[in-house]
Amino acid sequence: xxxxxxxxxxxxxxxxxxxxxxxxxxxxxxxxxxxxxxxxxxxxxxxxxxxxxxxxxxxxxxxxxxxxxxxxxxxxxxxxxxxxxxxxxxxxxxxxxxxxxxxxxxxxxxxxxxxxxxxxxxxxxxxxxxxxxxxxxxxxxxxxxxxxxxxxxxxxxxxxxxxxxxxxxxxxxxxxxxxxxxxxxxxxxxxxxxxxxxxxxxxxxxxxxxxxxxxxxxxxxxxxxxxxxxxxxxxxxxxxxxxxxxxxxxxxxxxxxxxxxxxxxxxxxxxxxxxxxxxxxxxxxxxxxxxxxxxxxxxxxxxxxxxxxxxxxxxxxxxxxxxxxxxxxxxxxxxxxxxxxxxxxxxxxxxxxxxxxxxxxxxxxxxxxxxxxxxxxxxxxxxxxxxxx
Amino acid sequence: xxxxxxxxxxxxxxxxxxxxxxxxxxxxxxxxxxxxxxxxxxxxxxxxxxxxxxxxxxxxxxxxxxxxxxxxxxxxxxxxxxxxxxxxxxxxxxxxxxxxxxxxxxxxxxxxxxxxxxxxxxxxxxxxxxxxxxxxxxxxxxxxxxxxxxxxxxxxxxxxxxxxxxxxxxxxxxxxxxxxxxxxxxxxxxxxxxxxxxxxxxxxxxxxxxxxxxxxxxxxxxxxxxxxxxxxxxxxxxxxxxxxx
Numbered sequence: 267x268x269x270x271x272x273x274x275x276x277x278x279x280x281x282x283x284x285x286x287x288x289x290x291x292x293x294x295x296x297x298x299x300x301x302x303x304x305x306x307x308x309x310x311x312x313x314x315x316x317x318x319x320x321x322x323x324x325x326x327x328x329x330x331x332x333x334x335x336x337x338x339x340x341x342x343x344x345x346x347x348x349x350x351x352x353x354x355x356x357x358x359x360x361x362x363x364x365x366x367x368x369x370x371x372x373x374x375x376x377x378x379x380x381x382x383x384x385x386x387x388x389x390x391x392x393x394x395x396x397x398x399x400x401x402x403x404x405x406x407x408x409x410x411x412x413x414x415x416x417x418x419x420x421x422x423x424x425x426x427x428x429x430x431x432x433x434x435x436x437x438x439x440x441x442x443x444x445x446x447x448x449x450x451x452x453x454x455x456x457x458x459x460x461x462x463x464x465x466x467x468x469x470x471x472x473x474x475x476x477x478x479x480x481x482x483x484x485x486x487x488x489x490x491x492x493x494x495x496x497x498x499x500x501x502x503x504x505x506x507x508x509x510x511x512x513x514x515x516x517x518x519x520x521x522x523x524x525x526x527x528x529x530x531x532x533x534x535x536x537x538x539x540x541x542x543x544x545x546x547x548x549x550x551x552x553x554x555x556x557x558x559x560x561x562x563x564x565x566x567x568x569x570x571x572x573x574x575x576x577x578x579x580x581x582x583x584x585x586x587x588x589x590x591x592x593x594x595x596x597x598x599x600x601x602x603x604x605x606x607x608x609x610x611x612x613x614x615x616x617x618x619x620x621x622x623x624x625x626x627x628x629x630x631x632x633x634x635x636x637x638x639x640x641x642x643x644x645x646x647x648x649x650x651x652x653x654x655x
Numbered sequence: 656x657x658x659x660x661x662x663x664x665x666x667x668x669x670x671x672x673x674x675x676x677x678x679x680x681x682x683x684x685x686x687x688x689x690x691x692x693x694x695x696x697x698x699x700x701x702x703x704x705x706x707x708x709x710x711x712x713x714x715x716x717x718x719x720x721x722x723x724x725x726x727x728x729x730x731x732x733x734x735x736x737x738x739x740x741x742x743x744x745x746x747x748x749x750x751x752x753x754x755x756x757x758x759x760x761x762x763x764x765x766x767x768x769x770x771x772x773x774x775x776x777x778x779x780x781x782x783x784x785x786x787x788x789x790x791x792x793x794x795x796x797x798x799x800x801x802x803x804x805x806x807x808x809x810x811x812x813x814x815x816x817x818x819x820x821x822x823x824x825x826x827x828x829x830x831x832x833x834x835x836x837x838x839x840x841x842x843x844x845x846x847x848x849x850x851x852x853x854x855x856x857x858x859x860x861x862x863x864x865x866x867x868x869x870x871x872x873x874x875x876x877x878x879x880x881x882x883x884x885x886x887x888x889x890x891x892x893x894x895x896x897x898x899x900x
Contacts, residue, residue, distance in 0.1 A: 337760065337761040337762065340761055368869075370869045370870055372871075373869075373870050373871030373872075374705075374870060374871070375867070375869070375870045425841075425869060427837065427841075427843065427869060429764070429815075430838070432812040432813045432814075433764075433775075433813055433814075433815060434809070434812070434813075434814055434815060434816070434817050434838060435815055435816055435817070435835075435837045435838070435843055436817075436837045436838040436839055436841075437837040437839055437841035437843060437869070438839055438841075
């Protein structure tokens with residue numbers, strides 16, 4: 267307790283120097299929480315959107331299906347067995363047929379992926395009900411990124427060329443029945459969504475699918491030949507991106523923290539040098555050397571406590587405001603191929619705040635202790651005389 | 656009167672039948688004219704793109720429809736690239752990587768050096784009469800030449816184009832135009848053959864323009880700068896070892 271009293275007294279006695287140390291450290295404290303909050307907010311939003319728009323509660327893949335190898339698509343399809351059909355009818359699975367094609371917007375040829383989805387499905391948020399049609403026209407859905415790429419809007423017509431299961435070319439003019447806006451580029455860029463039955467008819471693959479998306483009621487597990495891919499597997503790429511972003515951000519705020527800690531380190535070195543008589547007096551009054559080291563170390567730690575309090579004072583409202591209004595992402599970020607909302611809302615969890623408090627206090631204590639170790643080697647008589655050692 | 660009409664119609668029908676050969680016969684004559692024991696030719700492939708044109712020159716040795724060896728001569732980026740076709744297999748050697756890769760499966764559907772041709776277009780060596788039912792639909796003028804217009808409909812499932820229309824010169828039995836259609840009836844590609852020359856006793860088109868009708872642009876032009884038929888071609892050329900030499 268005595269150590270804390272002395273520490274607070276000495277720190278406040280240092281005046282402006284103390285304020286600068288605390289201000290820099292508090293800034294690092296607020297930035298660490300904000301940055302990690304943004305990443306956590308992005309992570310939560312991206313996971314939620316990917317589940318709702320693309321992967322559901324997991325997917326059943328045809329064994330030959332490799333989403334990164336479009337040459338695998340023509341072979342990756344199989345008819346649905348009776349048990350699978352029953353699950354589809356119950357709304358637990360949504361079959362999707364995937365094939366490759368070429369689109370010809372404004373006379374340009376562009377490779378596209380055709381995806382057939384049932385207009386009646388409710389597992390994914392894709393507005394597939396817009397694909398319901400009574401006439402002969404072929405309705406199609408595209409995302410905003412695709413609409414921008416091919417310069418198309420609702421009601422426009424687009425010529426498609428594809429090959430059926432035998433490799434025979436076919437061509438058809440489709441009508442854009444809707445343009446949906448979502449944050450998941452993997453269901454948008456370069457993709458055209460068609461009614462499942464229409465695509466089956468176009469490719470000569472009646473009753474077949476490439477993947478099945480599982481809904482809430484699905485129990486999990488594969489159904490031969492289909493291989494079940496759970497959410498952890500399907501979100502692994504996203505997790506890796508988030509981790510790498512966290513790592514990149516850690517370098518930036520790590521540098522900021524190092525600057526703040528360096529200031530504390532310097533202050534400690536200076537005060538030990540200037541307060542040798544005081545140190546000698548403590549020892550002469552009966553304190554052990556390590557008790558004196560403790561007083562100086564606590565002084566350093568108190569910087570961190572004050573920094574946290576200051577950070578909470580101005581950072582609290584700032585972080586709250588940031589979580590409320592979000593952080594607008596630049597328009598180009600939607601083309602990066604990863605799920606990013608137009609506005610990211612930071613999420614500050616209790617774990618994040620406790621971790622940051624612990625990080626700041628621990629590192630400040632360590633950098634305070636390092637120069638204070640010198641006290642243990644001081645000769646008390648020389649210290650009392652104020653001799654430089 | 657009725658009998659006279661029937662007689663006149665019968666004579667007209669029979670005379671028409673005797674003047675125009677059957678569709679299969681026309682195709683057979685075309686194949687006889689166009690195919691040879693072997694051929695060696697140098698050619699220019701001019702690919703007209705949206706940002707300009709580029710020309711690729713090559714020398715090809717082929718035996719029948721089953722074996723061919725092509726070496727690209729220019730531009731420098733493509734020079735030294737070699738392509739070997741043996742029956743239904745295709746290999747490409749790239750000098751920059753010093754590697755030979757086999758083009759198979761769905762890769763065959765990719766474009767050849769950015770042209771309007773796919774590897775598959777070059778690989779399909781089945782005779783048209785084997786995979787299409789031909790029908791003579793009339794006679795038309797193409798480039799001031801009288802032609803037979805033939806309609807070919809696929810009689811097997813594994814063909815790239817469900818329907819074709821071919822215009823064949825009535826005298827020289829050289830195709831002057833071909834149109835390729837999708838199953839839906841959409842015109843997909845048009846091939847125009849011109850500059851027909853008599854070489855070694857046979858009529859042969861030396862300029863072929865392939866045009867993808869769904870996209871803008873002037874297509875891909877294929878010009879034969881020299882051609883020789885029935886030459887002695889060393890057997891080793893049609894081996895994978897020849898690709899790296």
